[in-house]
Amino acid sequence: DIQMTQSPSSLSASVGDRVTITCRASQSISSYLNWYQQKPGKAPKLLIYAASSLQSGVPSRFSGSGSGTDFTLTISSLQPEDFATYYCQQSYSTLHTFGQGTKLEIK
Amino acid sequence: EVQLVESGGGLVQPGGSLRLSCAASGFTFSSYWMSWVRQAPGKGLEWVANIKQDGSEKYYVDSVKGRFTISRDNAKNSLYLQMNSLRAEDTAVYYCARDLGAAGYYGMDVWGQGTTVTVSS
Numbered sequence: 036d037i038q039m040t041q042s043p044s045s046l047s048a049s050v051g052d053r054v055t056i057t058c059r060a061s062q063s064i065s066s067y068l069n070w071y072q073q074k075p076g077k078a079p080k081l082l083i084y085a086a087s088s089l090q091s092g093v094p095s096r097f098s099g100s101g102s103g104t105d106f107t108l109t110i111s112s113l114q115p116e117d118f119a120t121y122y123c124q125q126s127y128s129t130l131h132t133f134g135q136g137t138k139l140e141i142k
Numbered sequence: 143e144v145q146l147v148e149s150g151g152g153l154v155q156p157g158g159s160l161r162l163s164c165a166a167s168g169f170t171f172s173s174y175w176m177s178w179v180r181q182a183p184g185k186g187l188e189w190v191a192n193i194k195q196d197g198s199e200k201y202y203v204d205s206v207k208g209r210f211t212i213s214r215d216n217a218k219n220s221l222y223l224q225m226n227s228l229r230a231e232d233t234a235v236y237y238c239a240r241d242l243g244a245a246g247y248y249g250m251d252v253w254g255q256g257t258t259v260t261v262s263s
Contacts, residue, residue: 036204067247067248069248069249069250071187071249073187078237078253078254078255078256079179079187079237079250079253080253081242081249081250081251084242084248084249084251085247085248088248090242090249090251120186122186122187124187124189124249126246126247126248126249127247129201130189130201130202130203130204131177131189131192132189133186133187133188133189134186135186136186136187
């Protein structure tokens with residue numbers, strides 16, 4: 036099975052900051068990497084699919100990059116509504132594993 | 143409105159069974175791969191299973207293989223998860239989700255609100 040490792044596990048930042056979250060796959064997954072945002076008590080929301088494609092309706096301050104084994108999610112200028120937990124997920128293999136999550140908190 | 147609504151969660155004893163349902167509306171259900179994802183209390187997301195549009199392909203995380211069965215009824219626009227031999231570690235909120243794109247390679251773009259399964263004596 037493909038393992039997904041996110042870093043950091045938690046992050047404190049301020050409104051307006053630029054933030055980057057990293058996701059590493061245990062083997063190459065081409066560009067089959069997706070990013071989700073989840074707020075407490077809510078279902079996850081798809082932000083980025085295929086490593087760098089912005090899902091419809093998602094603000095352009097969110098961007099994704101990478102291929103192979105190393106990927107990043109960048110938020111260019113943090114807004115108050117962006118404080119949440121972020122997950123990466125690979126959809127390359129038949130078992131679509133998630134990373135362990137990165138909790139983004141207000142500094 | 144595109145919508146997924148789960149039902150069927152509840153409290154069950156270890157070793158028991160439960161069947162979750164997910165009712166889809168607002169889109170052509172038969173055109174999409176569908177998935178189940180769970181989240182244990184205070185933990186991260188875990189992909190559980192998915193099923194192809196016609197039900198001909200099904201995949202499961204190792205921890206539920208042989209115990210859970212995913213199925214669908216395209217005539218009823220419904221997705222199911224039959225869970226047998228339940229264990230305490232199956233306690234979680236279970237979400238159904240639609241896979242983006244016909245091939246199922248691009249993440250899950252529509253999610254239900256989740257249904258809670260608690261396995262306890």
